[in-house]
Amino acid sequence: MDLILKSMQDDKFNNILKDRAKEFVLLPNANAFDAILTSRKKAKRKRFFVFAFIMSCSVTIFLINSQRVDPNNSNKTAVLESEKQLSDTPIIAEKIIKNNTDKIIVDQSNKLIKTTKIYNPNGLVFKAEILNCVKVKQGKLNIITSANDIDLNKNETISKNENFQELKKSTVYQDTSLFVKPFIDIKNVVSNLIDKEVLVNVSNDTIMGALKVNNVALSKNNYKAKEPIHFNLSLFNHYMLLNNAYNGADNNLINSMFGLHYNDQANQSYSLGFLFGLTLEKMSLKVGFAYNNVQFDKLFVEPNSMGLGANINKGALINDFGYNINVIDQSLSFVEMPILLGYTFGNKKINYTLETGCAFQYLTQTNTYLLTSDINGFSYNTRNDAGNNRFNQFQIAGQLSFLINYKLTKHISIYGGPLTKFHVGQYFKQEFTNRNAPIYFGLNSGINFKF
Amino acid sequence: MDIEFKKLPLILKHKKSGITDHELVQRCIKNDAVAQKILFEQYAPMLLGVSFRYANCEAAAHEILQIGFIKVFNNLSKFRFESGLATWLTRVMMNTALNYLKANEKVKWEANIETIYENNDFVVEQLHQIDLKVLMDCIQQLPTGYRIVLNMFAIEGYSHKEIAEELNITESTSRSQFVRAKALLEKKLLTLGFDIKKYAGR
Numbered sequence: 001m002d003l004i005l006k007s008m009q010d011d012k013f014n015n016i017l018k019d020r021a022k023e024f025v026l027l028p029n030a031n032a033f034d035a036i037l038t039s040r041k042k043a044k045r046k047r048f049f050v051f052a053f054i055m056s057c058s059v060t061i062f063l064i065n066s067q068r069v070d071p072n073n074s075n076k077t078a079v080l081e082s083e084k085q086l087s088d089t090p091i092i093a094e095k096i097i098k099n100n101t102d103k104i105i106v107d108q109s110n111k112l113i114k115t116t117k118i119y120n121p122n123g124l125v126f127k128a129e130i131l132n133c134v135k136v137k138q139g140k141l142n143i144i145t146s147a148n149d150i151d152l153n154k155n156e157t158i159s160k161n162e163n164f165q166e167l168k169k170s171t172v173y174q175d176t177s178l179f180v181k182p183f184i185d186i187k188n189v190v191s192n193l194i195d196k197e198v199l200v201n202v203s204n205d206t207i208m209g210a211l212k213v214n215n216v217a218l219s220k221n222n223y224k225a226k227e228p229i230h231f232n233l234s235l236f237n238h239y240m241l242l243n244n245a246y247n248g249a250d251n252n253l254i255n256s257m258f259g260l261h262y263n264d265q266a267n268q269s270y271s272l273g274f275l276f277g278l279t280l281e282k283m284s285l286k287v288g289f290a291y292n293n294v295q296f297d298k299l300f301v302e303p304n305s306m307g308l309g310a311n312i313n314k315g316a317l318i319n320d321f322g323y324n325i326n327v328i329d330q331s332l333s334f335v336e337m338p339i340l341l342g343y344t345f346g347n348k349k350i351n352y353t354l355e356t357g358c359a360f361q362y363l364t365q366t367n368t369y370l371l372t373s374d375i376n377g378f379s380y381n382t383r384n385d386a387g388n389n390r391f392n393q394f395q396i397a398g399q400l401s402f403l404i405n406y407k408l409t410k411h412i413s414i415y416g417g418p419l420t421k422f423h424v425g426q427y428f429k430q431e432f433t434n435r436n437a438p439i440y441f442g443l444n445s446g447i448n449f450k451f
Numbered sequence: 452m453d454i455e456f457k458k459l460p461l462i463l464k465h466k467k468s469g470i471t472d473h474e475l476v477q478r479c480i481k482n483d484a485v486a487q488k489i490l491f492e493q494y495a496p497m498l499l500g501v502s503f504r505y506a507n508c509e510a511a512a513h514e515i516l517q518i519g520f521i522k523v524f525n526n527l528s529k530f531r532f533e534s535g536l537a538t539w540l541t542r543v544m545m546n547t548a549l550n551y552l553k554a555n556e557k558v559k560w561e562a563n564i565e566t567i568y569e570n571n572d573f574v575v576e577q578l579h580q581i582d583l584k585v586l587m588d589c590i591q592q593l594p595t596g597y598r599i600v601l602n603m604f605a606i607e608g609y610s611h612k613e614i615a616e617e618l619n620i621t622e623s624t625s626r627s628q629f630v631r632a633k634a635l636l637e638k639k640l641l642t643l644g645f646d647i648k649k650y651a652g653r
Contacts, residue, residue, distance in 0.1 A: 013633065014605040016578045021606045024583050025496035026503055028516060033491045036520045037484070043521070 232277040234286065236446030238419055240269035268295040269440055275338065279450070284342040284353075292334040292361060294438075332391060333365040338399065353403040353415070358424070361395035396424045401444045411450045419444035472536040480528045487524060494537065495520070498544045504590055504602050505548035507556065519547035545607065549599065549617070558596045581640065589639045597632030604629050 029035075158169050273290020340357035401419035408414060422439040470489060478486030495516065502515035523543055530539050552558065578586065590598060599618065603609040604625070609617070611625040618625070 013578070014608075017601075017605045018608070020578060020583055020586060021500070021504060024500040024503070024587055026499040026512075028491075028495045028499050029513060032495065032513065032517060033488055036491070036517055036524070037487075039517065039521055040524060 230279040231451040232275070232279055232284065232286065233449045233451075234275040234277065234288070234446050236271070236273060236275065236290070236444060238269075238271040238290075238292075238421070238442055238444050240421075240440040240442035269293065269442070271336065273336070273338070275340065277340075279344075282344045284340075284344065284355075286338070286340045286342065286357075288338055290336045290338060290359070292336045292359075294332040294334070331366070332363060334361040334395065335364055336361040336397075340399065342403075344405070349407050351405050351407075353405055353417075354401075355403060356398075356400045359397045359399055359421070361397060363391055363393045363395065366391070398422050398424055403444060405448070413448045413450070414446070415448060416443065416445035418442075473532065476527055476530060476532075476536065479524065490523075491520060494540050497537065498540055500587075501541055501544045502548050503587060504606065505545065505552065505598065507552075507591060507595060507598075511551070511555070515544070515548045515551050518551065519544040522547060541607075545603075552595055552599065556595045558599070578640075581643065585643065589636055589643075592639065593632055593635055596628050597635060600625050600628035601632035601636070605633075 158166055269292070271290045271292040273288055275286040275288030277284050277286030277288075336359045338357060338359040340355050342353045342355040345352045345354075399419065399421045401417055403415045403417040405413045405415040419442050420440065421442070470486075475486055475490050475493075479490055498519060499512060499516045502519065503509070503512040506512040506515055523540060526543070530536070590601065593601065600614060603614045603617070604611065611622045611629070614620075614625040615622045
């Protein structure tokens with residue numbers, strides 16, 4: 001009975017509370033609606049950016065992976081040609097001539113079809129760069145993959161992957177390429193098959209080169225491995241061999257009778273520094289810091305007498321005429337920040353890079369060595385006048401270099417090549433505007449680490 | 452931030468405009484800012500009342516309202532008119548409030564039902580007479596667990612089983628929370644009962 005009564009009381013309580021609660025309304029803040037709209041807009045914008053970011057990442061990954069080839073993974077290997085393409089009529093080689101180093105293939109009209117280096121002393125003929133190429137048939141597709149190891153003996157070649165599992169075993173034929181051998185049933189049918197297939201090369205985990213069918217190059221992009229972005233660290237050295245900082249107009253002043261006679265000659269310059277960079281495919285972007293040193297000679301003659309037409313050469317302290325000759329050696333120290341854009345040709349052990357960009361330089365120090373010669377003899381003084389020199393504190397120099405890279409390992413390469421560096425804008429202060437900004441020609445060398 | 456009690460919401464005003472809930476929803480789905488504002492003005496006072504009951508302070512109530520309306524505008528296309536718009540909105544606001552409380556407050560669920568003195572007649576009498584804002588303040592001052600169960604059971608009409616499923620607690624815990632909430636509310640109202648005339652009839 002008590003429970004029933006209690007339940008009734010509960011219901012009554014609930015009903016009254018419910019009725020009263022439903023009556024309860026409150027006015028929201030005046031700006032509440034605007035705040036809601038603003039929050040929605042922000043959330044929408046945020047969703048858009050997240051969506052755009054995810055989409056751009058997805059597209060980038062897709063584009064990279066869609067053409068990426070991992071020769072060690074058959075799932076990602078490049079599909080080269082269909083069966084139909086491979087069954088095209090081959091060019092028949094009429095004659096194959098061999099000497100100690102080359103295999104020369106000629107057609108029926110004695111026209112040269114192909115010259116191939118003989119690589120193997122056992123008589124096997126194949127191009128060195130395709131040594132690791134193996135064609136594996138998967139279903140209807142012929143797939144080029146790379147072999148980590150190839151065992152050669154007199155009768156057969158056994159290609160193995162990185163786990164030393166057998167990829168392919170082929171019988172060795174004299175006068176045929178190791179690579180194209182599966183298609184060669186007729187002796188002398190060599191050349192066009194090489195053109196069709198062998199031009200796709202695998203080296204250092206990267207498929208390089210173009211595929212040709214009937215001597216028509218297919219799009220490289222269809223078969224070329226896409227490399228991911230690499231990070232680089234380069235340590236470099238620029239050494240200047242030649243420059244144009246010598247201003248010929250000053251010769252007249254040297255030989256004249258009045259005024260201050262001077263001549264500028266940048267006789268030496270070098271840079272030492274490092275670069276951090278990104279490499280994507282053939283393009284690279286590098287930024288770094290370097291120390292740059294330029295040594296200038298300033299030669300001037302004080303006009304203390306007539307007859308100054310002496311033959312005065314830089315650094316030749318001739319005092320036979322009784323007037324003072326001063327030589328100032330100025331050693332300029334710059335901190336520079338190079339920003340360089342590069343393009344690499346080739347993907348072999350030796351490749352070439354064309355690199356251009358600019359270097360922002362800040363003059364930090366000028367050490368001046370004053371060597372004076374007068375009647376009483378020579379005196380030698382040193383002073384530092386970085387704040388009081390003839391050069392602008394900030395300099396910008398353009399740079400162009402052609403580099404030859406040599407891969408020591410997969411990750412380390414050394415490089416070297418000619419370099420030209422030219423200063424843009426005012427190199428000298430305004431009172432010396434008749435001076436040319438120097439253009440240097442020199443050597444660029446360094447070591448590059450790829451991560 | 453003062454909360455102003457108002458007995459006449461803007462519903463009448465919009466009823467005059469002749470826009471039905473269906474039309475309002477359709478226009479809101481198309482991101483019609485005018486319709487969204489009408490919807491907000493029409494239902495925000497009622498929904499703020501809901502969030503006020505669940506929240507532990509005025510500021511939290513306003514925050515819950517804002518979050519709730521963002522959800523409403525984002526998910527209005529999912530409303531199928533299987534229930535009234537006000538019911539759906541209340542449900543959204545309640546869920547928002549529960550999520551808000553879960554995220555911002557540590558709820559203590561006590562399962563033991565002790566013998567609690569109840570004077571229901573007095574409480575019922577108080578409920579009839581007391582100023583609505585004061586009553587809601589009393590509810591708001593209850594501990595979070597009590598407040599949630601009291602709201603869901605007594606006002607929203609959920610059963611203890613449904614509450615248990617919703618809050619991931621046992622039914623007995625829900626009952627316990629309700630009994631305690633009711634007892635505590637009664638205690639608060641009794642305290643006010645010493646000066647009942649001061650609050651009654653406002």
